[in-house]
Amino acid sequence: MNHNVTNQIKVLSERTLFLKTEEDTISLGYDFAHLLKPGLVVWLNGDLGTGKTTFVRAMLRELGFSGPIKSPTYALVEVYVVSRLYLYHFDFYRFNEPWEFEDASLGEYFQKETICFVEWAEKAYPYVPTPDLIVVFKFSKKNAQGFASQGRILKFKAYSEAGQLCLSSFRNRESTDANY
Numbered sequence: 001m002n003h004n005v006t007n008q009i010k011v012l013s014e015r016t017l018f019l020k021t022e023e024d025t026i027s028l029g030y031d032f033a034h035l036l037k038p039g040l041v042v043w044l045n046g047d048l049g050t051g052k053t054t055f056v057r058a059m060l061r062e063l064g065f066s067g068p069i070k071s072p073t074y075a076l077v078e079v080y081v082v083s084r085l086y087l088y089h090f091d092f093y094r095f096n097e098p099w100e101f102e103d104a105s106l107g108e109y110f111q112k113e114t115i116c117f118v119e120w121a122e123k124a125y126p127y128v129p130t131p132d133l134i135v136v137f138k139f140s141k142k143n144a145q146g147f148a149s150q151g152r153i154l155k156f157k158a159y160s161e162a163g164q165l166c167l168s169s170f171r172n173r174e175s176t177d178a179n180y
């Protein structure tokens with residue numbers, strides 16, 4: 001099941017980053033926390049263990065949340081109210097059918113004053129609201145020198161003005177077009 005939202009809506013801009021270590025993913029999460037605006041919907045796509053939850057956890061820490069941050073794999077959604085933001089972290093990995101999203105009335109969480117990060121959004125497609133931004137997490141095959149690496153490649157795709165605004169703030173980060 002790999003629905004490609006790019007078939008439905010247009011990508012406005014793209015950006016690719018190479019994150020060599022877990023610390024890089026965390027540091028990106030810290031930076032991203034400062035870009036969050038109410039209403040933002042971000043899909044975090046990519047295989048198991050590529051760093052989606054690590055990224056969200058870093059954002060929440062930067063926003064000042066000091067409690068436990070669990071993966072929402074079992075609860076479907078974890079709710080955080082922090083720094084005057086309503087941040088919802090979803091994970092639909094366990095869905096067998098996309099309509100389970102409707103069945104659980106999860107659409108109610110997506111409001112203009114809430115921020116939604118969604119892991120495994122494809123499993124709730126087409127019921128899950130379309131994103132402002134998709135971040136695709138991938139294992140990298142090699143690092144810049146061509147040696148085996150445990151790094152990650154993150155591809156950001158903006159689908160709205162709000163998504164584009166987030167991307168433009170990565171201007172100062174080193175990006176990559178190489179075949180990692």
Ligand SMILES: Nc1ncnc2c1ncn2[C@@H]1O[C@H](COP(=O)(O)OP(=O)(O)OP(=O)(O)O)[C@@H](O)[C@H]1O
Binds near residue numbers: 022048049137
């Ligand atoms: N840039 C990186 N380089 C190497 N390891 C990383 C990097 N970013 C994160 N990791 C590690 O990868 C693992 C990612 O786990 P995490 O739970 O965040 O993945 P996930 O994408 O949310 O997986 P799932 O789909 O199962 O929820 C963690 O052990 C983390 O330390």
Ligand SMILES: [Mg+2]
Binds near residue numbers: 053054071091119
């Ligand atoms: Mg996860």
